Amino acid sequence: MEILAFGVQADEKPLLEKAFHGHHDIRCLDVFLTEDTAPIAAGHPIVSSSVNADLGARVLRILADGGTRMIAQRSTGFNNIDLDVAERLGLTVARVSSYSPYSVAEFAWTLAMAVNRRIVRASNRTRDFDFRLDGLMGRDLRGRTVGVLGTGKIGQAFTRIAHGFGMNLLGWDVAPNPACAELGMEYVEKEQLLAESDLISLHVPLLPATRHLIDAAALRTMKDDAILVNTSRGGLVDTEALVAELRAGRFTGVGLDVYEAEAGLFFLDKSLEVVEDDTLARLVTFPNVVVTSHQAYYTADAVGQIIDTTLQNVLDHLAGRRGENVLVPA
The missing domain is CATH 3.40.50.720 (NAD(P)-binding Rossmann-like Domain)
Incomplete structure (x- = not known):
């Protein structure tokens, strides 16, 4: 399966690719997930988003209509996600509960x-x-x-x-x-x-x-x-x-x-x-x-933990397990 990751920084890309190697293919995009870019996800059951992604109702519907079933957000915060709409659309949403x-x-x-x-x-x-x-x-x-x-x-x-x-x-x-x-x-x-x-x-x-x-x-x-x-x-x-x-x-x-x-x-x-x-x-x-530009979390230690948790969230979803990082379904 190919997983589509939005908003991937240059330093983050090799770490993501290394972590997912041997599990699933991951395609990294430097563009952020918005209403304009959401159609790119068509055909991808799992999408990974960054903290500045727009995951409001309109974007979530585009993703769901394109076949997306899970959103794995690479951050602790999730105020950018309309969780109620995600649940109505049958989407699974997971985050990274903690890192360094x-x-x-x-x-x-x-x-x-x-x-x-x-x-x-x-x-x-x-x-x-x-x-x-x-x-x-x-x-x-x-x-x-x-x-x-x-x-x-x-x-x-x-x-x-x-x-x-x-x-x-x-x-x-x-x-x-x-x-x-x-x-x-x-x-x-x-x-x-x-x-x-x-x-x-x-x-x-x-x-x-x-x-x-x-x-x-x-x-x-x-x-x-x-x-x-x-x-x-x-x-x-x-x-x-x-x-x-x-x-x-x-x-x-x-x-x-x-x-x-x-x-x-x-x-x-x-x-x-x-x-x-x-x-x-x-x-x-x-x-x-x-x-500064929202870089406080941006250390090799923290980003590595975020990526490892994101991978585990994806593996749990595909195995039908509900991990502690799942926000939707509630």
């Missing part, structure tokens, strides 16, 4: 340190042989307070690094994580965390209840010199409200690996095109903001 939490946690700290110590600005200067220190002053993190919104596996890994820095730990979640509590984390209400934290990092899933978790009111609650990092989902932050606060001169730095309107932009080369997203265009102009 260290990949994302370490990258979140990379962004935090980059904006705190002005790494991008310093690097750009030295390329022009400008070695002045003006405007590059950062802050020690030891003794300062970090607020972690979401203390699951990734939030826990982030917290352990914060503990290593010697920071005061505040957490917010539906339930405390005992491992974080053992490190000295105090669980508080979101408003207290935002008001008291010098560094805030987001590690919660995107759900209707968490959409724009960091809205205008939340941003106003934060310290003027706070650092905000988001490596989870772009929709957690009201970007327009964030831009308004940045224009007012607030925040020491903001590190974003995700953006709420990233579909159709991230993972693509838009350098020769006019980007019509005015909010993103404004966001990247701020000298205290670093935006």
Whole structure:
């Protein structure tokens, strides 16, 4: 059987081909799964999608009409999939429930340190042989307070690094994580965390209840010199409200690996095109903001685990087994 994989990155392709070798053929496409590209899947019972795929009702119907019976998404998040429609169409949908939490946690700290110590600005200067220190002053993190919104596996890994820095730990979640509590984390209400934290990092899933978790009111609650990092989902932050606060001169730095309107932009080369997203265009102009292209998960370790899990999801489906990663049927 040939499996069709959409949105495959160049570094990912040989890993996918190696993992599926000896099991099934896999055809890798660099285009993302959208309404325009979905017809390519005709005749393929199994399709693998990436996190930025459009798996709304119209795309799912195209896939189902073309003979697709399973969608194996290569990500943990699945807010891009209309699960109700998938179930009505008789499609099986599986995801990757977990992969290396260290990949994302370490990258979140990379962004935090980059904006705190002005790494991008310093690097750009030295390329022009400008070695002045003006405007590059950062802050020690030891003794300062970090607020972690979401203390699951990734939030826990982030917290352990914060503990290593010697920071005061505040957490917010539906339930405390005992491992974080053992490190000295105090669980508080979101408003207290935002008001008291010098560094805030987001590690919660995107759900209707968490959409724009960091809205205008939340941003106003934060310290003027706070650092905000988001490596989870772009929709957690009201970007327009964030831009308004940045224009007012607030925040020491903001590190974003995700953006709420990233579909159709991230993972693509838009350098020769006019980007019509005015909010993103404004966001990247701020000298205290670093935006990366949803790469926090992108380590050989994490991608390898994602691919291995995707293969197992496919094998389970073909063998009639229901694995823990199956989202549909419910």
